[in-house]
Amino acid sequence: MKKILSLFLVMSLLAGIGLVVAETNNQGAEGNVVANFNIIFNPQILNFDNLAPGESDSLANTIIGTTSNLEITLIQVAPNIGTIFNENNVMFSNDDVAFVSAASFVAAPISIPAQGEFDFFVQMNIPVGTLSGPYAGTITYTVMEDVV
Amino acid sequence: MKKVIKLVIASLLISIIGVIALNTTTFLIPKGEGTAALSTENSVSGNSARLFAPLITAFPPSNEGTIRIEFPNGMTLAELQNISWTQFVAQGYAAHVDVLLDTLGDGTVNDSLVFEYAKVKPLDCDDTADYPVGPINTFGDKGIVDENAYAWLNSNVPGPCGDSNFDSNHKSLANWKLFYPNAKIIALEIEVDGWISQSEAFIDNVMVNGELIQNFDGVQTGNGQVVTDLTLIINPISLIFGDMQPGESKTLPTILTVGQSNLDVSMIQVTPSQEGGIFNENNVLFSVDDINFADVSEIGIINIPSETSKNLFVKLTIPTATPAGPFSGTITYTVMQA
Numbered sequence: 001m002k003k004i005l006s007l008f009l010v011m012s013l014l015a016g017i018g019l020v021v022a023e024t025n026n027q028g029a030e031g032n033v034v035a036n037f038n039i040i041f042n043p044q045i046l047n048f049d050n051l052a053p054g055e056s057d058s059l060a061n062t063i064i065g066t067t068s069n070l071e072i073t074l075i076q077v078a079p080n081i082g083t084i085f086n087e088n089n090v091m092f093s094n095d096d097v098a099f100v101s102a103a104s105f106v107a108a109p110i111s112i113p114a115q116g117e118f119d120f121f122v123q124m125n126i127p128v129g130t131l132s133g134p135y136a137g138t139i140t141y142t143v144m145e146d147v148v
Numbered sequence: 149m150k151k152v153i154k155l156v157i158a159s160l161l162i163s164i165i166g167v168i169a170l171n172t173t174t175f176l177i178p179k180g181e182g183t184a185a186l187s188t189e190n191s192v193s194g195n196s197a198r199l200f201a202p203l204i205t206a207f208p209p210s211n212e213g214t215i216r217i218e219f220p221n222g223m224t225l226a227e228l229q230n231i232s233w234t235q236f237v238a239q240g241y242a243a244h245v246d247v248l249l250d251t252l253g254d255g256t257v258n259d260s261l262v263f264e265y266a267k268v269k270p271l272d273c274d275d276t277a278d279y280p281v282g283p284i285n286t287f288g289d290k291g292i293v294d295e296n297a298y299a300w301l302n303s304n305v306p307g308p309c310g311d312s313n314f315d316s317n318h319k320s321l322a323n324w325k326l327f328y329p330n331a332k333i334i335a336l337e338i339e340v341d342g343w344i345s346q347s348e349a350f351i352d353n354v355m356v357n358g359e360l361i362q363n364f365d366g367v368q369t370g371n372g373q374v375v376t377d378l379t380l381i382i383n384p385i386s387l388i389f390g391d392m393q394p395g396e397s398k399t400l401p402t403i404l405t406v407g408q409s410n411l412d413v414s415m416i417q418v419t420p421s422q423e424g425g426i427f428n429e430n431n432v433l434f435s436v437d438d439i440n441f442a443d444v445s446e447i448g449i450i451n452i453p454s455e456t457s458k459n460l461f462v463k464l465t466i467p468t469a470t471p472a473g474p475f476s477g478t479i480t481y482t483v484m485q486a
Contacts, residue, residue, distance in 0.1 A: 038185075038186040038195070038366065039366060040174055040175075040176070040186070040362070040364065040366075041366070041367075041368040042172060042173040042174050042362075043170075043171055043172055043173075043361075043368075044174075044360065044361065044362050044363065044365075044367075044368060044369070045359075045360060045368075045369050045370070045371070046368065046369065046370035046371070047370075047371060047372070048370065048371065048372030049372065050372065050373045050374075050375050051372060051373070051374060051375065052374070052375050052376065052377040052407075052408055052409065053374065053376075053377050053407075053408035053409050053454065054377065054407070054408035055408075057372070059171070060171070060220060062173050064173075064174065064175060064176075066176070066185065066186060067185070080369070081371070082374075084374070085370055085371075090370065122370070124370065124372060126374050128408045128409075128454050128455060129408070129409065129410050129453070129454040129455075130374050130409075131374065131485065132373075132374050132375050132376040132409070132485055133373070133374055134371065134372070134373050134374075135371065135372060135373075135374060136369060136370065136371035136372075137369065137370055137371075138367060138368070138369050138370075139368045139369070139370060140367070140368075141368070
């Protein structure tokens with residue numbers, strides 16, 4: 001009986017010590033995922049053919065995404081040299097057949113999946129009566145994270 | 149006797165020597181434990197592409213950071229003149245370029261030409277003493293990829309220079325073109341790998357044949373050249389004056405129609421043929437209103453806006469005492485952009 005009681009006391013002590021050893025300590029963690037808005041334009045420079053007034057030329061375009069799902073929400077066209085590289089004359093198409101303005105083009109969702117690509121066409125139209133000479137401009141694509 | 153005047157227009161041909169622009173598609177491809185990603189560090193302007201590859205300790209996989217440039221419209225080895233890029237070598241071995249070739253015409257990569265720092269100059273080959281670090285243009289003191297730059301064949305041994313097997317497949321770009329006259333380029337791969345050491349380079353301003361292909365800046369530009377539409381349609385193409393007696397005059401209407409550009413008829417010339425000599429600038433006069441006629445030196449510039457027509461009246465006077473017989477000639481209209 002005495003041995004049994006002693007064993008019980010020892011076990012109780014061990015159990016008590018065990019509870020102290022098993023005490024938990026929590027480590028917090030926090031952070032913030034930010035979207036990667038980088039995209040790569042292909043081609044980076046759209047070199048259109050020599051065009052006479054009334055003519056047009058379209059070029060295939062590919063935008064390569066990086067590590068976030070992105071959506072193009074706005075496309076702006078602005079001239080740098082001359083005035084004709086503008087939103088009236090630079091048009092966009094998914095199929096190289098039906099071309100629309102930049103505003104109409106982005107009316108439908110344009111998704112660039114992470115590490116994916118988006119293929120489309122850019123067309124330059126030279127208005128009738130345009131004076132000969134060089135022209136140039138910039139196309140700016142505004143992207144936001146595609147959360148759908 | 150029918151007198152026929154033939155009118156012709158002198159076509160002004162403008163030859164424009166243009167640069168054939170390359171159509172390329174750029175991809176960033178990490179392999180193994182390598183990295184290829186856009187970066188704002190060590191760029192010439194805007195962004196760069198950071199290529200990183202840890203040392204390869206177990207193969208496969210190969211650790212590589214790669215910029216892959218494809219040519220959707222195709223490109224042949226013969227068309228390749230030069231490749232260059234700026235790179236900031238942060239550590240290890242500088243980025244090199246593999247030219248992936250279709251040598252068999254089957255549309256796949258059959259072999260590759262490797263242009264790398266230690267092998268592009270055969271007279272300074274295996275120069276391992278001073279691998280470049282920091283900002284350099286392509287291969288720094290070894291230059292860029294051009295006709296004189298040497299490449300080794302990827303299917304062969306990678307070196308060293310002096311090894312007969314290696315040397316037999318170590319040629320300049322110019323000589324590789326002769327060796328593979330029909331080869332097509334599937335892609336260019338600018339990359340760092342981990343074969344020599346852990347390597348990291350920031351790439352910017354990639355150029356092929358002197359043309360900027362990619363600077364990773366996230367800005368797309370467009371450019372081109374408007375050329376004048378010099379179309380001038382003349383109706384009728386032949387002025388048929390018919391039989392006329394000396395001292396008689398006859399006026400025929402002509403309609404000049406232009407195309408898509410605003411044009412000026414800046415000069416009119418009247419040239420008699422050998423068939424009679426009276427169809428000349430003394431006897432042929434012009435008018436825009438059928439009232440006031442002037443000779444070619446006085447008619448002045450006739451402006452015709454794009455996609456419109458202008459009436460022109462041509463009056464021929466047969467000088468008195470002109471012998472009977474046929475005559476003919478040519479009126480030449482010279483046009484220029486208004």
